[in-house]
Amino acid sequence: MVEMTESTYRIQGGTGEWEVVIGLEVHAQITSESKLFSGASTEFGAEPNTQVSLVDAAMPGMLPTLNAECVRQAVRTGLAINAQINKYSRFDRKNYFYADLPQGYQISQLYHPIVGEGVIQISLDEKDPDAHGKAIGVERIHIEQDAGKLMHDQHPTMSYVDLNRCGVALMEIVSKPDMTSPKEAAAYVRKLRSILRYVGSCDGNMEQGSMRADVNVSVRKPGGELGTRTETKNVNSMRFIQAVIEYEAQRQVDLIEDGGTVVQETRLFDPDRNETRSMRSKEDAHDYRYFPDPDLLPLELEDDFIFDCKASLPELPDEKRARYKNVLGLSAYNAAVLTAEHETALWFEQLLDISDEPEKIASSAANWVTSELFGALNRLGVGIENSPVTPAQAAELLGLVADGTISGKIAKQVFEIMLETGDGAKKIVEEQGLVQESDTGAIEAVIAEVMAANADKVAQYRDGKDKLFGFFVGQTMKAMQGKANPQVVNELLKKSLG
Amino acid sequence: MTEIFELGIAGIRSGIADGDFTAKEVAETFIARVSAAKPLNAFLVETPEHALAAAEATDKAKAAGETLGKMAGVPIGMKDLFCTQGVPTTAASLILEGFVPQYESTVSANLFKAGAGMLGKLNMDQFAMGSSNETSAFGNVISPWRRNDGGNSDLTPGGSSGGSATVVSGRIAPAATGTDTGGSIRQPAAFVGITGFKPTYGRCSRWGTIAFASSLDQAGPMARDVRDCAIMLEAMAGFDAKDSTSLNLPVPDWEAALNSNLAGKKIGIPKEYRVENMPAAIDALWQQGIEMLKDAGATIVDVSLPHTKYALPAYYIIAPAEASSNLSRYDGVRYGLRDLPDGAGLQDMYAATREAGFGPEVKRRIMIGTYVLSAGYYDAYYTQAQKVRTLISQDFDKAWNSCDLLLTPTAPSAAFGLGEKNDDPLAMYLNDVFTVPSSLAGLPAMSVPAGLDGKGLPLGLQIIGKALDEQGVFNAGLAIEERAGFVAKPEQWW
Numbered sequence: 001m002v003e004m005t006e007s008t009y010r011i012q013g014g015t016g017e018w019e020v021v022i023g024l025e026v027h028a029q030i031t032s033e034s035k036l037f038s039g040a041s042t043e044f045g046a047e048p049n050t051q052v053s054l055v056d057a058a059m060p061g062m063l064p065t066l067n068a069e070c071v072r073q074a075v076r077t078g079l080a081i082n083a084q085i086n087k088y089s090r091f092d093r094k095n096y097f098y099a100d101l102p103q104g105y106q107i108s109q110l111y112h113p114i115v116g117e118g119v120i121q122i123s124l125d126e127k128d129p130d131a132h133g134k135a136i137g138v139e140r141i142h143i144e145q146d147a148g149k150l151m152h153d154q155h156p157t158m159s160y161v162d163l164n165r166c167g168v169a170l171m172e173i174v175s176k177p178d179m180t181s182p183k184e185a186a187a188y189v190r191k192l193r194s195i196l197r198y199v200g201s202c203d204g205n206m207e208q209g210s211m212r213a214d215v216n217v218s219v220r221k222p223g224g225e226l227g228t229r230t231e232t233k234n235v236n237s238m239r240f241i242q243a244v245i246e247y248e249a250q251r252q253v254d255l256i257e258d259g260g261t262v263v264q265e266t267r268l269f270d271p272d273r274n275e276t277r278s279m280r281s282k283e284d285a286h287d288y289r290y291f292p293d294p295d296l297l298p299l300e301l302e303d304d305f306i307f308d309c310k311a312s313l314p315e316l317p318d319e320k321r322a323r324y325k326n327v328l329g330l331s332a333y334n335a336a337v338l339t340a341e342h343e344t345a346l347w348f349e350q351l352l353d354i355s356d357e358p359e360k361i362a363s364s365a366a367n368w369v370t371s372e373l374f375g376a377l378n379r380l381g382v383g384i385e386n387s388p389v390t391p392a393q394a395a396e397l398l399g400l401v402a403d404g405t406i407s408g409k410i411a412k413q414v415f416e417i418m419l420e421t422g423d424g425a426k427k428i429v430e431e432q433g434l435v436q437e438s439d440t441g442a443i444e445a446v447i448a449e450v451m452a453a454n455a456d457k458v459a460q461y462r463d464g465k466d467k468l469f470g471f472f473v474g475q476t477m478k479a480m481q482g483k484a485n486p487q488v489v490n491e492l493l494k495k496s497l498g
Numbered sequence: 499m500t501e502i503f504e505l506g507i508a509g510i511r512s513g514i515a516d517g518d519f520t521a522k523e524v525a526e527t528f529i530a531r532v533s534a535a536k537p538l539n540a541f542l543v544e545t546p547e548h549a550l551a552a553a554e555a556t557d558k559a560k561a562a563g564e565t566l567g568k569m570a571g572v573p574i575g576m577k578d579l580f581c582t583q584g585v586p587t588t589a590a591s592l593i594l595e596g597f598v599p600q601y602e603s604t605v606s607a608n609l610f611k612a613g614a615g616m617l618g619k620l621n622m623d624q625f626a627m628g629s630s631n632e633t634s635a636f637g638n639v640i641s642p643w644r645r646n647d648g649g650n651s652d653l654t655p656g657g658s659s660g661g662s663a664t665v666v667s668g669r670i671a672p673a674a675t676g677t678d679t680g681g682s683i684r685q686p687a688a689f690v691g692i693t694g695f696k697p698t699y700g701r702c703s704r705w706g707t708i709a710f711a712s713s714l715d716q717a718g719p720m721a722r723d724v725r726d727c728a729i730m731l732e733a734m735a736g737f738d739a740k741d742s743t744s745l746n747l748p749v750p751d752w753e754a755a756l757n758s759n760l761a762g763k764k765i766g767i768p769k770e771y772r773v774e775n776m777p778a779a780i781d782a783l784w785q786q787g788i789e790m791l792k793d794a795g796a797t798i799v800d801v802s803l804p805h806t807k808y809a810l811p812a813y814y815i816i817a818p819a820e821a822s823s824n825l826s827r828y829d830g831v832r833y834g835l836r837d838l839p840d841g842a843g844l845q846d847m848y849a850a851t852r853e854a855g856f857g858p859e860v861k862r863r864i865m866i867g868t869y870v871l872s873a874g875y876y877d878a879y880y881t882q883a884q885k886v887r888t889l890i891s892q893d894f895d896k897a898w899n900s901c902d903l904l905l906t907p908t909a910p911s912a913a914f915g916l917g918e919k920n921d922d923p924l925a926m927y928l929n930d931v932f933t934v935p936s937s938l939a940g941l942p943a944m945s946v947p948a949g950l951d952g953k954g955l956p957l958g959l960q961i962i963g964k965a966l967d968e969q970g971v972f973n974a975g976l977a978i979e980e981r982a983g984f985v986a987k988p989e990q991w992w
Binding site: 054060105161297 | 600704706711712739743826832844868
């Protein structure tokens with residue numbers, strides 16, 4: 001269903017064009033009340049070191065016990081990207097010393113990750129996703145502990161450490177090197193974030209660090225051998241990910257064309273200077289001495305558990321988008337926009353729920369949401385989950401338009417009042433006398449007045465100046481304070497003007 | 499009447515039940531013994547108030563007619579590897595000097611719940627790494643035993659649970675906790691003529707026990723006889739959700755099912771345990787053990803455990819590998835020793851702290867462990883060692899086709915003099931040659947005292963059982979105990 005498209009993103013070098021190859025390792029914080037191996041809370045923003053258990057602080061003799069909810073969320077995420085779920089997985093220790101890592105090792109999954117290969121469909125064109133889609137392979141997903149946080153600004157000579165985040169569960173979602181432009185990388189992260197939020201396994205909040213990416217970049221001559229890659233760590237916004245790729249690709253091309261070679265190394269992104277710089281080279285790389293964690297048994301999943309995980313998944317963005325298009329008859333654009341965020345789709349579906357025949361109102365409701373509602377939310381600067389107008393209220397408004405009680409134009413006016421006052425549409429329409437006039441007698445009377453007052457224009461129209469028709473419509477509507485049914489006005493005017 | 503300090507757990511239990519003495523009298527007796535035993539350097543911390551409080555609780559419960567716990571009124575010694583709430587816990591290392599846990603290990607909590615009191619924290623080999631107690635940062639424990647050749651040289655009580663061995667054999671405590679990673683309960687038990695039991699891996703929770711090698715560490719009792727070990731293990735063991743490797747099984751009533759009639763039991767004698775240069779006394783003792791078990795009704799069969807000779811090298815890869823990682827947490831950041839030289843950065847602090855805090859044997863094992871896990875060496879060492887471990891387990895599985903239990907010596911020698919093997923770590927490691935295979939396989943195993951060597955020093959026999967068959971091990975041990983009639987005890991010279 002999705003065709004692969006050739007990337008057209010190229011770096012122009014002195015020796016010709018270069019192609020960029022990108023792989024992403026996304027660290028997504030698993031949504032769970034407590035940490036991966038301890039009962040401490042994971043809530044964001046608490047006072048330093050108030051959410052630290054004896055296990056998190058690596059007190060002598062403390063042992064990890066696996067949080068089943070984190071396993072469930074990782075399996076659900078894997079199922080959501082049609083990945084292989086490994087019924088046998090295991091935890092390994094990644095050993096290194098740092099003050100934010102009390103155990104002296106991170107518990108991770110190197111050799112036997114819980115989730116194997118999967119795929120994520122991305123789209124490069126919001127307006128027509130199916131026509132410009134691409135499949136990005138996911139190599140694996142494993143679960144691991146997050147580290148704590150060092151604070152260097154608390155004391156002139158000492159560093160402080162906050163262990164609140166230490167031990168929080170992460171999924172590391174490793175893509176294949178299937179992306180070839182900054183735009184594709186951004187689309188991948190956007191889509192991944194959307195899926196995670198649908199699944200409910202990660203809140204996708206990049207500002208709070210719930211999602212961050214290690215960006216692997218290499219360059220090559222189009223179609224040539226893969227080049228040496230660099231890995232830029234902990235990039236925490238969609239914009240920065242693109243900036244890293246652009247900077248790194250250009251830096252590597254310049255380096256190679258100047259006769260240098262790219263070294264495999266870890267780099268850091270400096271958002272202030274919009275550049276990456278070397279953190280440590282391969283020679284200085286840690287030897288992490290991975291080995292199976294003897295404190296934890298291998299993780300073995302039952303078929304029933306996997307089945308339950310599958311059954312608990314909501315309709316996912318791709319399926320939903322297809323349904324909106326094919327069953328509800330929405331435009332490709334509306335289907336894409338309404339399904340990108342789970343909250344938007346849920347809001348939209350609550351709106352449709354009001355009707356017995358959702359297919360009939362779906363298109364007009366979709367147009368209203370993507371134009372009127374989005375416009376209003378944009379102006380107010382709130383997300384749809386905080387919309388001042390509920391789906392039920394919106395349904396009432398759209399119902400008044402559908403049954404001809406008010407015109408689309410009046411509906412806009414009513415919606416503005418709803419936003420301001422929180423009142424219901426019916427109440428506003430009644431109180432302000434905004435009911436649409438469809439009574440032909442009343443409209444004919446006004447038309448007669450308008451024609452009488454503009455006899456000269458009537459003559460001109462009848463002489464062939466067709467453009468004056470709009471003038472008569474406007475005059476009639478004005479005389480009726482906009483409440484006349486425009487269709488009826490049109491019909492009657494045509495008849496009267498002959 | 500027998501002196502109270504001569505009594506073990508069962509003796510104290512019946513004495514209190516019969517009203518011969520109160521728990522408080524028992525506690526006071528042993529507290530006095532502890533005070534008098536300072537020359538042996540067995541205690542790192544003395545906690546008489548803890549023993550007294552537990553005793554008073556027992557006396558009160560008895561007066562109220564309540565059912566007493568399995569360990570009611572028994573004041574025990576606690577190996578310093580167990581974290582004890584509010585009581586300093588160091589694993590006999592400087593790096594944990596001054597560390598006072600805010601939590602109680604599951605094993606010690608279980609014992610206290612069963613009515614035991616604590617006389618104090620026992621000296622040991624640093625982080626349980628050693629076979630002679632000489633790696634303790636606070637001076638070695640001295641065995642209460644002396645050779646009968648008049649030399650009067652100080653002997654090792656064995657290790658790593660050397661403090662535990664010394665206090666039980668010296669009648670300073672009726673029983674003590676031990677931990678066994680490669681023989682650290684069984685070898686010292688053999689060296690001092692007491693009974694020491696390492697249960698199936700997972701019987702006792704490791705939560706709150708300072709880790710040496712997680713896949714091998716098991717707590718167990720060290721006591722005067724088999725029955726006492728059974729009582730105490732019942733109190734120590736049990737499923738603990740806080741330890742993922744804990745066995746979710748009920749604790750059997752081992753004491754009630756003790757039975758030294760071994761009719762129908764087959765005892766395997768593994769030929770690979772006949773090592774070169776084994777002292778004749780040990781060989782002879784092994785033969786006597788065979789006769790004792792026959793006498794108890796068992797059939798003796800020869801078995802082969804062909805990979806035995808690879809057990810020790812595999813153990814000295816796996817245990818240090820796990821230790822190198824387990825001990826990374828001692829970094830000077832959060833607790834214990836911190837050595838922060840002027841102008842030091844983080845890496846300097848790590849280096850200075852760990853240099854000052856760890857003893858030479860601990861450093862040796864951290865370095866070995868780090869090496870065998872390193873890129874380029876991992877497969878050659880760690881992976882190979884794990885394969886050997888699997889083969890060792892399979893050896894035992896095959897042996898169980900033809901026998902129910904195995905009988906071997908516990909250690910290849912009697913207790914040696916302090917300082918005799920200090921310069922040769924490999925010679926020290928050989929102490930574990932008979933105990934390590936069952937540790938690698940996670941099997942229950944016990945050392946029972948069975949005789950003395952030519953110099954009047956105790957020798958032990960080891961019984962190894964199938965996983966979860968602690969009962970079989972206890973029963974065979976009891977059969978030996980009844981026939982060996984081991985009553986020797988050290989003269990009190992301290």
